[in-house]
Amino acid sequence: METTNFSQPTRQSSKGILIIFAFKTFQFFRKFGVFFLAFGFSIMKKKYLGFLTPTNLILILLFVLFVILIIAILNYQNFKFHVSLDDFHLTRGIINKDNTIIPKSKIQNVYLKQNWLQQLINVVSVNIETAGDQKSEIEISALDRSTALQLKSELYSVSSQLHDENHEVIENNVFFKASPKRLLLEGISKNHLRSFAIIASFVFGLYYEFKDYINNLSFIDRLEDSIQINEGSIVNVLIANAILVFIIVLISMLFSIVKTFIVNFNLQVIENKKTIEINKGLFNKVSLSLTPSRIQNIVVTTNRIKHYFGLHTLSVKQAMVNAKQRKNFEIIALEKHQLDHLLGKLLVNYDSEIEASKPKPYYKRILAYKMIFLISIINIPGFLIFGNRMWYINIALIVLAVLYIIKTYSKSYYKIDDEFITIGSGFIDTTTNILEIHKIQAVKLKQSMFQKRIEISSVYIYTASKVLKIPYVLEQEARSIYDYLLFKVESQDKDWM
Amino acid sequence: MFLNQQIEIDTLPQISSVALKPISKNYLKIILLNKALVYVICIGLVVLAGKFIIEKEELPDASMYIFGFALLVCVCNLILSILAFKKRKYAIRDKDIIYSKGLLVNSITTVPISRIQHIEESRSWLARKLKLSTLKIFTAGESGSDLKIDGLPFEEAKQINDFLSAKVNGNH
Structure with missing residues (x-):
């Protein structure tokens, strides 16, 4: 060399x-x-x-x-x-x-x-x-x-302390390599709704650009001719709709899989003495190393299907990394024990076994208000487009909303110990946010007029990369968390970076 | 619960026991003047819209209702902002700076002095006339954690700025 x-x-x-x-x-x-x-x-x-x-x-x-x-x-x-x-x-x-x-x-x-x-x-x-x-x-x-x-x-x-790191680069101990099979599983179990949204907006954008051109081809007329919907039979309509949904799901899934492969092609995690190096990418190859002191917080995500396959995603947030590169700070398709190993490496002394506390049931009420608001907003254009059929759609929406409230509440918790805050959240995904207390930038206590009467309050924790919320706990407890966190930050002489 | 620690939570300095200090009453004048300007523009727009659009459709009553509604919104907003003014309070402790505000949604934000990146003191023309000053305290990262304390008496803002600057520089 x-x-x-x-x-x-x-x-x-x-x-x-x-x-x-x-x-x-x-x-x-x-x-x-x-x-x-x-x-x-x-x-x-x-x-x-x-x-x-x-x-x-x-x-x-x-x-x-x-x-x-x-x-x-x-x-x-x-x-x-x-x-x-x-x-x-x-x-x-x-x-x-x-x-x-x-x-x-x-x-x-x-x-x-x-x-x-x-x-x-x-x-x-x-x-x-x-x-x-x-x-x-x-x-x-x-x-x-x-x-x-x-x-x-x-x-x-x-500095002299990092002299070891120079030597350790040579170590090159490959800790984790994502096999194509695991990438495939990861692609399949992705949130396809998001892929669908991307495809839909892309197609819509294309349509908008070439609207006149497509209209000239009288594409829609031909499509309608070829499908030949028999107005009378509901079964046909149902089958046509089912096929349509199936095709949409299939395309979304394919898109998710291809995207996962392109971004994470040859994903490799190399373990050095103090740092962790990530290599990945097909068209855009990236190689980056993570130093624990630079990490502001860590997010672990999985969902029910991924959990079944043993797939976990670890993403690392640093201060002000721009949105495009933020995605690179993600390691997907990790097994549980690999995840625990990495967590132990990046967060020294982290203990996930301590007892969790839950927000007050008032949180469910807030979620319910949000859902009622959302559904009534959807209903305004909904009735104009679908007419009376909107009632059926509303039933589905309400079932979804109830599911959302129950799931979101059951997945939300928080844990605070000597050095770390862990906050769980999510509806479909199960998200775990972990941050070191000395990386806190500011703390905020928030309470509305109605919450004051029933003595409930939320704590917002600001870091250099993200805001975390401990939602709707008793005011008494919120205040003691607030005091405790400030005490921790101010009594230690630890720098945040 | 996290209470099973060596640290006695009760003995920690408590946010509840801090005596928060209201900002200068003079700042209310600035708020009122700014609000008045916004109201005049809003109501002016409503009146203009009423003249050009609604009268053509031959609904003379509607324009009165909309005007009344706009006025009502303005009055409510005014009352709320006057009441909320009393909630704007601040305090400086040895290790951090606290700012509390909000009537409908009350919030108390605390920024540890060791996390301050830089401090900015700014004064608008009106604030100069009323001997007021705005203190902006910046931390790293998300802008949500930045503090902006409006309506501090000029002298006090200067003292706070000096105090904080000395502390911040002393830390490094």
């Missing part, structure tokens, strides 16, 4: 030009591609539009690509980074020079990513993340793998 000296300002690999160029081109076409398509279509129809002829349009396009290429080269030329004893330095910018310095101690995460283009030309991008906002995130888009790994370890080696 050749070693690169990061103490001098370095450029990324020259292949970076290609990556930047591809990325900028993609960005450009995502913004203006519609215009070009529109112009292109109208030109093809009329042969010309003002001074625009097909050749002119292609020339303009080539010119734009050329300009983007120049920008990419200049970007590459002006992008230099180096690592000093305590900081990471980056200078960039063509006209406006930008000089960024990040203290190593403030770096929250360094991770490697590879999209398909980067896989093709064999480079990786290094992302450096701090707890600040999204703008402070830095991406070096093209380094070869060995250089990237070296940079990563250099960024992590901040």
Whole structure:
């Protein structure tokens, strides 16, 4: 392995030009591609539009690509980074020079990513993340793998205490590997409602874009002809509906499975002495390491079917990781004992066996109010669309609502011990939120006028990544939890990051 | 329950025993002025809408009802916000800062001083005239945990700011 000296300002690999160029081109076409398509279509129809002829349009396009290429080269030329004893330095910018310095101690995460283009030309991008906002995130888009790994370890080696971590990287003890079978199970037992919503919005969006075009094809008429619904027989209608539902479920399921495979392809968890490394992805390969001190809270999810197959999802929340990358901090398809092992590693001294307390039954009343409100909202357009059939739909809705209230209440609990807060919630999913008390940023006690009379109150716990709620407990108890948490945070001299 | 700890919960400093201090009465003037502006705009819009839309449909009564309804909403909102004003209270303890507000939904938020990222003091034109100041206290992460205390007397806000800044810097 050749070693690169990061103490001098370095450029990324020259292949970076290609990556930047591809990325900028993609960005450009995502913004203006519609215009070009529109112009292109109208030109093809009329042969010309003002001074625009097909050749002119292609020339303009080539010119734009050329300009983007120049920008990419200049970007590459002006992008230099180096690592000093305590900081990471980056200078960039063509006209406006930008000089960024990040203290190593403030770096929250360094991770490697590879999209398909980067896989093709064999480079990786290094992302450096701090707890600040999204703008402070830095991406070096093209380094070869060995250089990237070296940079990563250099960024992590901040103080003497982390010297061990340098050695342990070599350990590479693969702790968990998700087999295709488990990924398949995970895909099947996913929440298909969500997949369906994604597909539905996508199809709807497409339909909206090409509405006129589809109308021209008189697609619906043909569909209706081919199905030939016999108005008289209810059985036929029922069968048609059943088939429709079946097809929708099947498509949603297929979508879930494909998505699970693409995102989690070759999922690997590597265990080091102090950190845990996650590798996964098909088109976008990511590799990231988790340091316990950077974790703000941990969420474990499973549902009834997943529980049956022994599938658990562990997701790790850090401060202000942007939404797109948040999904990467997820390890799916874990067995129970693997989950417990990881929890024990990330949360030292965590004990899940302590007795749980439940919110007051008042919580059920609140859930019921919410459901009544929701159902009455649904009813307004419902009656306009379905007419009297809405009564049947309402019965189904009410059954669902009652189920929701009972399930949600029975799954909600909280546990507080010396170092951790555990809060359980969920309706279909069973969600367990765990956080270390010293990572709390603020605490809030909330009580409405009606709750004051019956002495019930909720506690909101703010961390750098998430708000957690202990819902509807006795005011007395809420106050003592409040006092206890504040006492814990303020009496210990532990930092939150 | 978590009560089986070495720590006696009863002996911990209690939030209930903290004497919360109301914010400056002058701030009510700012609230009222701001509200008045919003009401004038809202009712103005309702009247305009009434003139152009409803009268064309030949429903002269409806415009009066809607106007009355808008007025009622404004009056209710005004009464609630005056009553809620009394609930805006704050306190500074040795280790944390407390702010309580809300009539219909009351909340008490506490931010430990060791978790403060930075502090901002801001004064609008009106607040300058009334010698008031707004203190914003930022923590890491979710914006929900940031505190914003309006209507502090200028001198006091400055003292609090100095006190907190000294503490925050002392910690690092």
